[in-house]
Amino acid sequence: MRRASPVNFVYGLVLLLAVALVGGARAAEKPAPPRPQLKDILSAVVELSALVPAEARTARSLGLERNGNGVVIDHDGLILTIGYLILEANSVTVTQADGRVVPAEVVAYDHDTGFGLVRARQALGVTPLRLGRSHDLAAGDPVLVIGHGGATGVTAARVASRRPFAGYWEYLLERAIFTTPPHLNWGGAALVGPEGRLLGIGSLMVNDARQGEAAQPGNMFVPIDLLQPIFGELLASGHSGTPPRPWLGVIGRRRAGHDQVRSAGWIRHGKC
Numbered sequence: 001m002r003r004a005s006p007v008n009f010v011y012g013l014v015l016l017l018a019v020a021l022v023g024g025a026r027a028a029e030k031p032a033p034p035r036p037q038l039k040d041i042l043s044a045v046v047e048l049s050a051l052v053p054a055e056a057r058t059a060r061s062l063g064l065e066r067n068g069n070g071v072v073i074d075h076d077g078l079i080l081t082i083g084y085l086i087l088e089a090n091s092v093t094v095t096q097a098d099g100r101v102v103p104a105e106v107v108a109y110d111h112d113t114g115f116g117l118v119r120a121r122q123a124l125g126v127t128p129l130r131l132g133r134s135h136d137l138a139a140g141d142p143v144l145v146i147g148h149g150g151a152t153g154v155t156a157a158r159v160a161s162r163r164p165f166a167g168y169w170e171y172l173l174e175r176a177i178f179t180t181p182p183h184l185n186w187g188g189a190a191l192v193g194p195e196g197r198l199l200g201i202g203s204l205m206v207n208d209a210r211q212g213e214a215a216q217p218g219n220m221f222v223p224i225d226l227l228q229p230i231f232g233e234l235l236a237s238g239h240s241g242t243p244p245r246p247w248l249g250v251i252g253r254r255r256a257g258h259d260q261v262r263s264a265g266w267i268r269h270g271k272c
Contacts, residue, residue: 036127047096048081051089052087052089058084069147070118078128079094082188084187108237117235131197135225139160157183159178160216161178176221186203198224201222
């Protein structure tokens with residue numbers, strides 16, 4: 001008996017997800033637009049590699065070499081990713097599914113959402129992934145988490161919860177998307193719904209994607225709806241236009257039963 005290829009397996013997952021959400025739709029409803037081809041969805045998720053100078057503020061905390069994912073969102077090589085991958089980078093490259101490596105440049109970084117944008121300096125020749133709406137995404141909804149590498153980078157998942165997420169780096173999302181099971185290559189990964197549209201960008205792996213006594217690990221995604229209000233300003237100026245905040249504060253950590261202050265001080269330009 002022939003084994004099903006990974007691509008066919010993933011395609012089956014996509015169909016199952018679509019049936020789960022739209023199977024109960026009334027026949028009288030207006031027909032939905034055609035869904036993108038699976039090969040186009042997979043090709044739109046690329047690998048990003050960034051190099052950061054040793055003197056950069058984030059070099060110690062985030063590293064000098066950073067690797068993750070990005071999602072091609074227009075026909076001119078614009079790629080959406082999670083911002084920490086490209087923050088303060090002086091070199092960025094894109095590796096496509098066929099192994100071709102293309103240089104890229106940083107376009108924008110937004111601290112408030114965590115989004116980052118880069119643009120390939122050469123034509124990528126892929127169909128961009130269309131943006132969806134994450135507002136109505138709810139616990140229990142089926143999704144795909146897609147990293148670079150084609151079908152082997154795909155994980156079938158479900159939304160575990162929608163809730164606030166607060167990061168110690170002065171970061172707050174009101175309705176972050178948490179999914180389970182975890183995808184091991186989460187940074188910049190695409191969260192794709194049954195319609196084949198982008199619903200979020202991967203940010204973190206967490207231990208409590210599902211909370212309570214039956215807590216489960218998973219991933220946290222930045223909702224795609226946060227991009228549209230700032231998209232034009234990001235392209236025009238490289239940032240969202242919100243005023244910088246000169247944070248003054250203390251970060252407390254509990255280690256081995258003791259409360260310890262990790263750092264305190266003034267962040268000169270705000271938004272570290």
